[in-house]
Amino acid sequence: MFKKDPIQIITFRSYGTSNHLYVKGRAIEDENIDHSKTGVFNLLWNSWKRFETDKVTNTKLLLTLPDGRSIETTTDSQGYFLIDTTIKNLLPLIDKEGWLHYSISFVDKNLSRKIQRKNNFKGEVLIPSTEVKYGIISDIDDTIMHTGLTSRLKWQVVKNTIFKRAEKRIPLKGAAALYEKLHDGKSGNECNPVFYVSHGPWNLYSYLEIFLQKNNFIKGPILLRDFVNPFVKLFAPKATDGEKPQKQKEIINILKTYPQLPFILIGDSGEHDPDIYIEIAEDHPERILAIYLRNVKHKRKMLRVKGLFKTFETVPVLLVEDSEAAIAHAKENNFI
Known part of the structure; x- marks a missing residue:
């Protein structure tokens, strides 16, 4: 035995x-x-x-x-x-x-x-200082780490998650530098908190923790979702009958925890971030300074996202090809 x-x-x-x-x-x-x-x-x-x-x-x-x-x-x-x-x-x-x-x-x-x-x-x-100017809430998959969520049948996700060690996963170029600048803020020593929120399951927590540390990302809370059955669709939010995805619930809880703090939301254009961020911005327009979404290499998804934001004026939204574009926008708006 x-x-x-x-x-x-x-x-x-x-x-x-x-x-x-x-x-x-x-x-x-x-x-x-x-x-x-x-x-x-x-x-x-x-x-x-x-x-x-x-x-x-x-x-x-x-x-x-x-x-x-x-x-x-x-x-x-x-x-x-x-x-x-x-x-x-x-x-x-x-x-x-x-x-x-x-x-x-x-x-x-x-x-x-x-x-x-x-x-x-x-x-x-x-426990962030009461002197911080804003917080950063970031997705992980295809936002700071190449994952392949937009690949056909999610085979790229399986390949990356199973057959690559955390140390070998490739971060998106310039992402760590962007987060460091936002963390430092306009004065250079603001210590603005960074929260990492993902649809990924808690089972990947230590794997993601190693990835963030090895690639010099700002240390911050890592918030994932419960995962019980390995045969259900791995990275899809489980929302039924109007219930919000766990990722969205976590973001809302962060906003409630720090009611006086505005936030920058960072994600990608490939999966659920645009829809979640739109709803959060519409419900809390005074709390969201900007939304940065990384463009993905998927024509249909990009067309859909561009359509979503074509007339959206609630908060500033930037669809970016790289981190430099987000840094430039942050400078223009005195975030950094």
């Missing part, structure tokens, strides 16, 4: 304010994925382990802050947990970059034999 893998708590980099925490993560078995391995078999095996997760369901967890305060939560039927709560006086706990570091552990002592390492898993939450 195969020995079960040890259990762990994966924390997803998230965000909050001086008196509110929004923390996400998942309790699962540790599949011991080695992202440095090469070769077709190893890449296939890593991809299988990302999605064939054995979750730790309906178990209590305890989040502990640096000052000793704690919050209890419980994982759901898929092993996920969410802490969305008011808690005062968090500013003294953040570091100079605005990050609050916490630890989280399993409460059930009977699980201790299944934990390979110390029952103390680390996480971090971004």
Whole structure:
């Protein structure tokens, strides 16, 4: 009989304010994925382990802050947990970059034999300064990373996701420099927060985290969506009967968390970003400074997007071929 893998708590980099925490993560078995391995078999095996997760369901967890305060939560039927709560006086706990570091552990002592390492898993939450001028909300796929979502039958997506290591994925030219300039702002030291929001599943979290770090993107919360069944359409939003896609819900929650902060939305013209961003801009016109959409190499999709924005005047929209065009627009509008 195969020995079960040890259990762990994966924390997803998230965000909050001086008196509110929004923390996400998942309790699962540790599949011991080695992202440095090469070769077709190893890449296939890593991809299988990302999605064939054995979750730790309906178990209590305890989040502990640096000052000793704690919050209890419980994982759901898929092993996920969410802490969305008011808690005062968090500013003294953040570091100079605005990050609050916490630890989280399993409460059930009977699980201790299944934990390979110390029952103390680390996480971090971004708490932007009240002095920042605006925030940046960015898509990932085909916005900062070549993915191939517009390819026929999504074969390019499968090829890139399964057969390429995170370190080998190609960022879109100039994207990291654009985000750094927006992060620095007009004064050069504004520390405007960057949020990465995608339709991709949480199973790809560590993969995307490595990609962002290796390619020098500004560190920020990474917000993905729940993914249960590997046989459903991988990157499509699951919205029915008027329910908004998870990506849109996350963006709306960011806007609610920082009600005084305007935002720049960055995405691509290939999939759902134009429709989501239009609705958000129409609902919050005073909150959106600009929308930047990267053009994709897909004639029909580009025609549709150009039609959507032909008479759209709610907020400035720029369809760009490269990062330089977005940088030029940001300079003209004194964002940088």
